[in-house]
Amino acid sequence: MxxxxxxxxxxxxxxxxxxxxxxxxxxxxxxxxxxxxxxxxxxxxxxxxxxxxxxxxxxxxxxxxxxxxxxGIYADGEYLLAQRRYPGFGWRLHSVRMGWPGPVALAR
Incomplete structure (x- = not known):
């Protein structure tokens, strides 16, 4: 890509x-x-x-x-979402790749 x-x-x-x-x-x-x-x-x-x-x-x-x-790509191709001090930290790395499911997962 x-x-x-x-x-x-x-x-x-x-x-x-x-x-x-x-x-x-x-x-x-x-x-x-x-x-x-x-x-x-x-x-x-x-x-x-x-x-x-x-x-x-x-x-x-x-x-x-x-x-x-x-x-910010991981070997298994999965997203790394965890509690962070700053919500959305590193979001730019995955925004194109994640599309719509990204914001939903981040909000949860």
């Missing part, structure tokens, strides 16, 4: 891999907040090719770079 939008006169795009690489299996460093993972063009290439099929102008490569960060 890819997503894209116009931003500052350009195109911002991203996607979700069908088989994402595991990360943080031995724990997430306490100082990792708001940091990025190293770029991995080999893993991003299928997403980029999919984008170019939909938006031909994305193929000119001007200013292309990656900003890779860990996502």
């Amino acid at each position: 890819i997503y894209y939008r116009e931003e500052v006169g350009g195109l911002v795009a991203g996607g979700y891999e069908r088989e994402p690489a595991p990360w943080g299996l031995d724990g997430v460093p306490l100082d990792f907040s708001f940091k990025l993972l190293p770029p991995d063009w080999e893993r991003f290439t299928p997403l980029m090719e999919n984008l170019i099929r939909r938006v031909a102008a994305a193929g000119d490569g001007r200013g292309a770079h990656t900003a890779k960060r860990p996502g």
Whole structure:
């Protein structure tokens, strides 16, 4: 799945891999907040090719770079909903994926 939008006169795009690489299996460093993972063009290439099929102008490569960060997807594909200090914390990570059942589950 890819997503894209116009931003500052350009195109911002991203996607979700069908088989994402595991990360943080031995724990997430306490100082990792708001940091990025190293770029991995080999893993991003299928997403980029999919984008170019939909938006031909994305193929000119001007200013292309990656900003890779860990996502909120869990190995079993299930949602992690629990009591939190701030209701809706992390909601942005799953809002597209969850659709209508998400707000219902969060409200309960």
